[in-house]
């Protein structure tokens with residue numbers, strides 16, 4: 001699609017795309033937050049997600065249970081470490097959506113291709129300036 005901000009129809013189209021992208025991002029964000037909440041909690045002091053150890057449901061649990069629990073905690077932690085950057089990216093993109101400069105190439109100031117924005121809403125440059 002050509003850049004055509006002067007054209008009202010195209011401008012509307014961009015707004016529509018923006019809305020669609022926003023809705024998609026918000027849905028992804030909600031899923032990620034839910035997954036993270038299942039495994040841990042947000043540390044408000046550091047702003048980072050931390051895995052929480054499983055509740056001790058049986059106080060008389062033996063050594064094997066303890067080992068299992070520890071393994072589980074470890075896998076949660078590593079899982080959360082992969083989810084957290086994804087969530088941060090989405091939050092960043094959502095923040096950018098409200099900016100005047102959203103969808104504009106950082107290098108040339110032209111509109112970024114819609115297809116590219118759909119694939120990566122956090123894109124900062126048009127296809128031409130992708131490598132620079």
Ligand SMILES: [Zn+2]
Nearest residue numbers: 105108126129
């Ligand atoms: Zn450009």
